[in-house]
Amino acid sequence: MGNMIFKIADLIYRFVALNLIWLLFFLMGLGILGFMPATVALFSVIRKWLMGEQDLRLFKMFFHYYKAEFVRSNILWGIFLIIFYVIYVNFSFVSFYYAEHIHIYLYVVIFSFAAIVLMTFVNIFSVMAHFEFKTLQYIKVAAGMVFLRPLNTLMQLIWLAAYYILALTSTTLFVAIGISVFAFVLMSINYRTFIKYTDPEGE
Template sequence: MEFNGLMAGFYRISLLISRMAYVNILWLAFTLAGLVVFGFMPATVAMFSVVRQWIHKNADVEVFRFFWKTYKTEFLKSNALGAVLLVIGTLLYVNFQLVQAPAWWMMMLRYAFLVLSVFFAMILLFIFPTYAHFELKLVHYIRTALLVAMSYPHYVFAMGVGIYGLQELMLFAPGFIPFFAASCVGYLVMWLADKAFKKLRYMPGTRVRSTPVSNG
């Protein structure tokens, strides 16, 4: 059945809402299936990969099969990347806390760690879109995410503002959090990152992941 005009708009909106809720529930279920610690990274990578298909107009992708396939395939690699990010984040936090003395050289170190923390935050914003969009060696995901973020800082700013806005919206209506929080953030971040990726010229050592016609 085909809809026209206003009904077509309502249909597209309702379809998008149901898809966002579905992929959010999948993300939550598979994160818990991996005991959170081991499930968060592959589930988030899988969610971003599904959202990327939608952004690339591949609406016919079979969500559960594609999500599960990505989760299994990227389980070890994504968790290894998560471990690297955790180590980097922990080292930055610990060193930032240790540098508290009022000495001038301590203040310089503190500012240096603050700048590094900003770079790290930029990496975190782009790391999942980069993982979903490119096929890279493990260590190159961090480098590529940082290079893209630094090349297009206005998209980083837009991500930050968008995430803050979604956070305020979810706090205003907390009942939506289990159904839309992760998927809405994922869609926003992937949509903005995809715009940055389209502006990129060729980057040595990178290969864009293919967009399947179907998952049959």
């Protein structure tokens, strides 16, 4: 019983510590430049946990990944920001430049594309944490996972929706969970897939 309580307390400590470290490095990058490398570093540390490496110096490990991925992750961040902006512009212009009877069809196309881009963006963190590719190849692999692993995509969508609802309905619980638990669930969903396709003995 005492051992279980210790493990639970240790797990809570790890998640809280990761939340604080992520926030620190997010702010160090002035928000806009800190978000992507801090989040990739977060997923990378969580990947180490999933691999069974529990005795990590969190700050040192986090800082290592933050530095290593700062430039590359921000290049990808810039690409996604441009894509999301283009989606927003197209959505805004539909009612001004197209006949009303085709609005619904255009909105379906735009929302479908936006959903694919969003899930690709969600996958990019797990992919960057696990693989070493050329910068643009991360987008290709992350997008491929959206279509090749539909069950994973569905589970991620459910978790995103639950997390969003939690943010709207229970601020206290949302803050307590933080981004570390959010990332842990997403990384856990993709990790088995990575192992299956990279480990000959993976099942």
